[in-house]
Amino acid sequence: MTAPTAAGAAPGAPTATAAAVQVTGVGRVFPGEGGRSVTALEHVDLTVGAGEFVSLIGPSGCGKSTLLRLVADLDEPTSGSIAVFGRPAREARLGHDYGIAFQQAGLLPWRTVRANIELPLSLHGVGRGARRERADEMLALVGLTDFADHFPDQLSGGMQQRVAIARALAERPSLLLMDEPFGALDEMTRERLQSELVRICAETQAAVVFVTHSIPEAVFLSDRVVVMSARPGRIAGIVDVGLGRSGSRDDALREDEAYFAAVTAVREALHGGADGVPSRGVETR
Ligand SMILES: Nc1ncnc2c1ncn2[C@@H]1O[C@H](COP(=O)(O)OP(=O)(O)OP(=O)(O)O)[C@@H](O)[C@H]1O
DSSP: OOOOOSTTOOTTOOOSSSOSEEEEEEEEEEOOGGGOOEEEEEEEEEEEOTTOEEEEEOSTTSSHHHHHHHHTTSSOOSEEEEEETTEEHHHHHHTTOEEEEOSSOOOOTTSOHHHHHHHHHHHTTOOHHHHHHHHHHHHHHTTOGGGTTSOGGGSOHHHHHHHHHHHHHHTOOSEEEEESTTTTSOHHHHHHHHHHHHHHHHHHTOEEEEEOSBHHHHHHHOSEEEEEOSSSBOEEEEEEOOSSOGGGOOGGGGGOHHHHHHHHHHHHHHHTSSOOOOOTTOBOO
16 A cells, blocks of 8 residues: 555545544543443543654553554544544545554464465455565565465464564555564564564655554654553653654664663653653563
């Protein structure tokens, strides 16, 4: 899928001027046992610009996944509204404006790795040759060329997650929604995929909303890091990472003083100060 353009856009189609994601006054209350409800999100306002990389970080249970699911139209807010490229989340989902890679890889067990990656392309009428070519590129990108004809249950959890990432990226979506996609990977693979992700995003101009528990990961990847507070989830602060466009970043950045300074800024925003006590569910290494 290409970046949205205003020229010749069909009515209701995404426009170049609209933010990738606009969250306005969103709340989500889940009904709980014995009539006790759970307020997962409260008064959340967030704008993600076209092409911007934004991470969500915060203590376990603060509503990061809930917010991502609302943007993906996998759930509905109790209050407020969500627009994706200027149109309601439902329309954006039906218009395939975004790719998703969530914690559970969500692969179809009866399809091979290659067929899983090709699935969104075939659903959108991409021809066989072009599908194959793109799947080959994606397989190489995630280091699974030799596993193209395997089935998901023949792969490790980390490998399955890499297939899910390849599938989400196959269409070069204008928006990627990612919920801890690298959480199950070993550190070396994780860093390699982080670098690949920033490169791909620069290449495709995709905006990304990325949920993670890792402060360094959030800093390496993001233009801005959104820090959420413990339940009910609210935005406690937003750190402008200030390390240049995320697409121009490479591994040398991980040794850079500006990078360490940004990691410290996010850590302090998470703890509401420099007391250095990690919140539950947040990795500081
Ligand atoms: N379908 C649901 N029904 C009831 N409660 C829910 C549901 N989904 C989420 N919650 C509750 O909403 C709160 C936020 O959950 P969510 O999964 O969004 O948090 P999170 O920040 O992504 O957590 P983690 O970092 O542990 O993955 C939690 O208290 C959770 O129990």
